[in-house]
Amino acid sequence: MANHPDVFQRLVGLETEYALHSSASGGQQLPSRYALFSEVLAALKRKIPCARARTMKEGAFHAAGGAVWFETERPALGGGLIEGATPECRSPRQVLAWQRAQDELLAEAASAAFGGALKLIKNDRDAAGNVYGAQENYDAEFAAGWRLVAWRTALVLLAPLAIVTWIVLWMLDLLAAGYAIVATLIYLTAERFLPRPEWLARLLFGCTVRELATDVPTGPPWLESLLTTAARIVAGPLSTLLLIVLWFTAFARIRRELTPFLISRPIVSGSGMIDDQGSFHLSDKAPAMSCLTGLGGWLGSRPIYCLVNFLKPVFAESRLVWQQYRRLFAPRQRLQIALGDSNLADAAEYLRVGTTMLVLDVIEAGEMPSVPRVRRPIRSLRAICSDPTLAARIPLAGGGSATALEIQRFYLEACRRFLERRPDAPAEARDVLRRWEDVLDMLTDDPQGLVGTLDWVTKQFVLDKAGRGAAWEVRKKIDIRYHELSPQGYFQRLRTTGIVLDILERAEIDHARRNPPLGTPATVRGRYIREWAADEELIAANWHAVYLGQGRECKVVRLDQVHARPAEQAADQRKRSPRNSDRN
Amino acid sequence: MNSPAVPSPANSHVKPAAPVRPLDPRAVAAVLAGIRTDSQREPETFLRDTEVPYGGE
Numbered sequence: 001m002a003n004h005p006d007v008f009q010r011l012v013g014l015e016t017e018y019a020l021h022s023s024a025s026g027g028q029q030l031p032s033r034y035a036l037f038s039e040v041l042a043a044l045k046r047k048i049p050c051a052r053a054r055t056m057k058e059g060a061f062h063a064a065g066g067a068v069w070f071e072t073e074r075p076a077l078g079g080g081l082i083e084g085a086t087p088e089c090r091s092p093r094q095v096l097a098w099q100r101a102q103d104e105l106l107a108e109a110a111s112a113a114f115g116g117a118l119k120l121i122k123n124d125r126d127a128a129g130n131v132y133g134a135q136e137n138y139d140a141e142f143a144a145g146w147r148l149v150a151w152r153t154a155l156v157l158l159a160p161l162a163i164v165t166w167i168v169l170w171m172l173d174l175l176a177a178g179y180a181i182v183a184t185l186i187y188l189t190a191e192r193f194l195p196r197p198e199w200l201a202r203l204l205f206g207c208t209v210r211e212l213a214t215d216v217p218t219g220p221p222w223l224e225s226l227l228t229t230a231a232r233i234v235a236g237p238l239s240t241l242l243l244i245v246l247w248f249t250a251f252a253r254i255r256r257e258l259t260p261f262l263i264s265r266p267i268v269s270g271s272g273m274i275d276d277q278g279s280f281h282l283s284d285k286a287p288a289m290s291c292l293t294g295l296g297g298w299l300g301s302r303p304i305y306c307l308v309n310f311l312k313p314v315f316a317e318s319r320l321v322w323q324q325y326r327r328l329f330a331p332r333q334r335l336q337i338a339l340g341d342s343n344l345a346d347a348a349e350y351l352r353v354g355t356t357m358l359v360l361d362v363i364e365a366g367e368m369p370s371v372p373r374v375r376r377p378i379r380s381l382r383a384i385c386s387d388p389t390l391a392a393r394i395p396l397a398g399g400g401s402a403t404a405l406e407i408q409r410f411y412l413e414a415c416r417r418f419l420e421r422r423p424d425a426p427a428e429a430r431d432v433l434r435r436w437e438d439v440l441d442m443l444t445d446d447p448q449g450l451v452g453t454l455d456w457v458t459k460q461f462v463l464d465k466a467g468r469g470a471a472w473e474v475r476k477k478i479d480i481r482y483h484e485l486s487p488q489g490y491f492q493r494l495r496t497t498g499i500v501l502d503i504l505e506r507a508e509i510d511h512a513r514r515n516p517p518l519g520t521p522a523t524v525r526g527r528y529i530r531e532w533a534a535d536e537e538l539i540a541a542n543w544h545a546v547y548l549g550q551g552r553e554c555k556v557v558r559l560d561q562v563h564a565r566p567a568e569q570a571a572d573q574r575k576r577s578p579r580n581s582d583r584n
Numbered sequence: 585m586n587s588p589a590v591p592s593p594a595n596s597h598v599k600p601a602a603p604v605r606p607l608d609p610r611a612v613a614a615v616l617a618g619i620r621t622d623s624q625r626e627p628e629t630f631l632r633d634t635e636v637p638y639g640g641e
Contacts, residue, residue, distance in 0.1 A: 017640040021633055071640050079638035127631035132640030296641055306641070338641070466620040473627035478619065480634055490619050497611040 006365050007425040008357060011088040011139040011520060014099055016342055017071055017081040017132040018106065019121040021484060022114070033080035036118065037070040040082060043109035044068060048514070049533030054540040054547055056312065059083075061541040063530040064515060065522025066102055071132075076206050076224040081132055082106065082120070087522030088543075091428050092354030094517045096346060097504055101512035107485035122342045123483035124284035125273060127476050131288040131302065134342040136353065140335040141364055143249050151249040152329050154241075161238050162325065168234045176219075176227060232298070239311055243295055246307050251335055255293065255305055257363045260374045261356075261411045262304060262339055263381045264404035267390055268439055269352035271341035272456035274479045278472050280463065282385045282456045284341045292377055296338065304339040304377075327544070327560075335360075339381075344483060344491040346503040347453045351439065354432035358415045367418050372407055373397035388460060390443060408440055452499040455491075458482075462490060521559035528557060 020036060031039075041060060044050065050060040059069035065087025072080055084106050086098040103122060110118045124133030143151055183204040191197045198208050205212060206220035270283035281287055294303035295311060310333075313324040337356070343349035362368045373396060374380050380394035384404045393401035402410075415433055419425050442449050450457040459482050467475040482490040494500055516526030521543065528546045532539040540547040546557040 015641075017636075019634055019636045021630070023633075074638045077637065079636075081636060081640045083640070121634055126635045126639075128635050130636045130639035132636055135641065308641075462616065462619060465616045467623060470624070471627070473631060474623045477627040477630050478623045481623070481630065488622070493615045493618065494612070497615050498607055499612055 007361055007422055007429050008091050010357065010360065011090065012095055012353060012357060013086045013088050013137045014095060015083060015085045015135040015137065016122060017083045019123060019126060019132070020082070021119045021121055023117050023119065032075070033078065034070060034075055037080065037082050039113040040106065040109050041068060043113040044105060047105060047109060049530050050536070051529045051533055051539040051541045052536060054542045061525060061529060063526050063533065064098065064101060064512060065517065065526040066098060068106065074224065076219055076221040087516050087526065088520040089517045090519060091426070092350050092357060092432060093428055095353045096350045097508045097512040098517060099349060100504060100509045103485055104509065105513060111486070119484050119486040121480060121483050122344065122485055123271065123480060124341055125288070127480065129276070131285060133285055134340050135306070136337040136340050136356065138335045138337070138356065138360055139332055140251060140254055140360060142251060142331055142333040144331065147249040147252055148331055151245060154245040155328055158238065158241060161241070165235055165238045169231060172227060172230055172234065179223065239295060239298065242311060243307070246310060247293060250307055250310070251305065254335065254360065254363055257368045257371050258359060259292065259304070259377055260371050260407050261359050262337065263374055263377055264384060264407040265352065265355070266385050267404045267408065267443060268355070268454065269341060269343060269348045270385065270456040271343060272459035272479070274463070274475050278475065279386065280388055280460060282388060286339060286381055286385045289339055289378055289381060302338065304337065306336045306338040309334055309336050341455070342483065343455050345453060345455045345458060345500065347435065347439070347501050348455045350503050351432065351436055355436050358429060358432055359411055362414050362418045365418065368414055372402055372410055405440060405443060412436055412440060452494065453501045458491070458494065462494070524557065524559055
C-alpha cells in the first residue's frame with residue numbers, strides 16, 4: 001500500500017560540530033585546528049571515496065552522501081571545529097543510521113590520523129561555556145499567501161543592494177589577496193637585514209615561515225579581525241533588511257505552532273549538563289539560547305530558529321551566482337533548528353527527529369489544534385531545563401500554566417489523531433508515536449527506568465553513582481567525557497553492559513557507512529562520488545549539484561528535482577510520462 | 585553499487601516494544617567504578633584540553 005503523501009516525506013538532516021580531545025597533548029603543542037582537520041579529512045578519504053566540497057566552507061562530500069567541513073570560527077586565534085553533516089534523509093530511522101555512521105567514520109578517522117591520540121567529543125558546550133554542537137534541518141513550508149508574495153517582492157527589491165554587497169565583498173577578497181603578496185615581498189626584502197625575522201613573519205603571516213610550509217596559513221589575528229569586522233559592516237544593511245523581512249514572513253505558522261513543542265522537548269532529548277555552580281540541567285545547549293528567531297553568530301545571537309542559511313546564498317556562498325539567489329524564491333526552504341543537543345542515546349536522537357517531523361507534518365496539514373502558547377519562551381525554556389524533577393510550571397499566554405510533560409502530551413495527542421486519520425501512514429510514524437508515549441509515561445512514573453534510553457537521565461545516573469560528592473571539576477569531566485566517541489567515553493563504556501537501548505541493527509549502520517539514503521539528493525551525489533572519486537580533481541559537489549570535469553568541459557548534475565517530496569516527484573513523473581504527453 | 589540487502593528504513597519493519605534488557609548489575613557497577621576512578625584523574629587537564637575556543641554556530 002502506498003504511504004500517505006504527507007507523513008515522513010520531507011528531507012531532514014543533522015549537522016554536528018565535534019570538540020576534540022588529544023590524550024597525547026601533555027605539554028606538547030598541538031597542531032593548529034586547521035591542521036588537525038586536514039589530517040582527519042585525509043584519513044577519512046582513505047576510508048571512503050570523497051569529493052571536494054564546492055561551498056563557502058572547506059571540506060568534502062563523501063560517497064555516503066554526507067559532508068565534513070572545517071567550521072571556521074576565528075581560526076587565526078585558535079578556533080575552528082570539525083563539523084559533520086548527514087546526507088539528506090527522509091525518516092528518523094534513516095537520520096539515526098547515517099548519524100551513527102558519521103560518528104563512527106569521523107571518530108575512526110581522528111584516531112587513525114593521530115595514532116589513537118585524538119578523540120572526538122560529541123557534545124554542545126565545553127567547561128569554559130563555549131557553545132557549539134548540533135543543528136537540525138527540515139525541509140518545510142517557508143510561507144504561503146501574502147507572506148510568500150512579500151518575501152519574493154523583498155528579494156526583487158533587495159537585489160540591487162545584494163549586487164553592491166557582493167561587489168564590495170569581492171573587493172575585500174581582492175584586498176586580502178593583495179595583502180598576501182605585499183606581505184611576502186616585505187618579508188623577503190627585510191629578512192636578510194633582520195637577525196631574528198621570526199617576529200616579522202608572525203606579524204605578517206600569523207606564524208613562522210617554517211610553519212607556513214607545514215600548515216595552511218590562516219593569516220595574522222589582526223587581519224582576521226579586520227576582515228571579519230569589515231565584512232559585517234559591508235553586509236550589515238542587507239542582513240538587517242533581510243532579517244526584518246524574514247521576521248514577518250519565514251516559517252510564520254510553523255514558528256507559532258512548533259515553539260511550545262521545542263521548548264518542552266529537552267525532557268525527551270536533552271543531553272544533561274552541569275553548570276558553573278554544579279547544578280544539573282536537562283539540556284547542554286538550551287540554556288545558551290538567547291532569542292526565538294535570528295541570524296545566529298552573524299549578529300552575536302543564539303536563536304532557536306536560525307535563519308542565517310538565508311544570508312549565505314545572498315552574500316556569502318554565491319557571490320553573483322544567480323541560481324543560488326533564485327532558489328530563495330521557492331515556497332519550501334530549509335528550516336534550521338539550533339535548539340537541540342548532540343545525543344549519544346539512540347532513542348533520544350530518534351525521538352528528537354521523529355517527533356519533530358511528526359509535529360511538522362501535523363502543522364503543514366493544517367490539523368494542529370490551538371497550541372498552548374508559552375509566555376516568555378526563552379525564560380520558560382530555561383525554567384524547564386533547570387528542573388530535572390520536571391515539576392516546573394511555565395506561564396501560558398491565555399492564563400494558567402503547564403509543565404513540559406503536559407505540553408509534550410498535548411502534541412502527542414495531536415499527532416495520534418493525525419495518524420488515526422491516516423491508516424496507510426508509514427509504520428515508522430506509529431513507532432515514533434509509541435516510543436514517545438512510552439517515554440512520557442516513564443518520565444511521569446519512573447524516570448530511572450529510562451537510564452540507557454534518554455541521555456539526560458543516563459548522565460544524571462552516572463553523576464549520582466560515580467560523581468556524588470566529588471569536586472566540580474570531576475563532575476564536569478563526567479559530564480563531558482560521557483560524550484567522547486571512543487572506548488574510553490563513558491556512554492560507550494555503559495553500552496558494553498547492556499544498559500543502553502539500541503534502536504538500530506548493526507547492518508543498518510554498516511550500510512549507512514558506505515551508501516547514501518535512497519530517494520534523496522544524496523543518492524545521486526553519493527553514486528557520482530563513488531564512480532568519479534578516483535581522480536579527486538575531476539569531481540566537486542555541494543547540496544544542490546555535482547560538478548564533473550573542469551573548466552569548459554565541466555558537466556553540472558543538478559540535484560534539485562530529487563529535493564522534491566516523493567509524492568511530488570511521482571506527480572511530476574506522471575505529468576512527463578508518454579501516455580500523458582499523448583493525451584495532451 | 586555495493587549495498588547490502590537493507591530495506592528502505594522509512595518503510596521497513598520497526599522493532600517491537602523496547603525489550604526487557606538483560607542487565608548485568610555487576611557489569612554496570614564495574615563500569616561505574618571505572619568511571620569514578622577515571623574522572624578523578626587530572627580533571628582540570630581534561631577540561632582544558634577539551635575546550636573549544638570561540639565555540640561554533
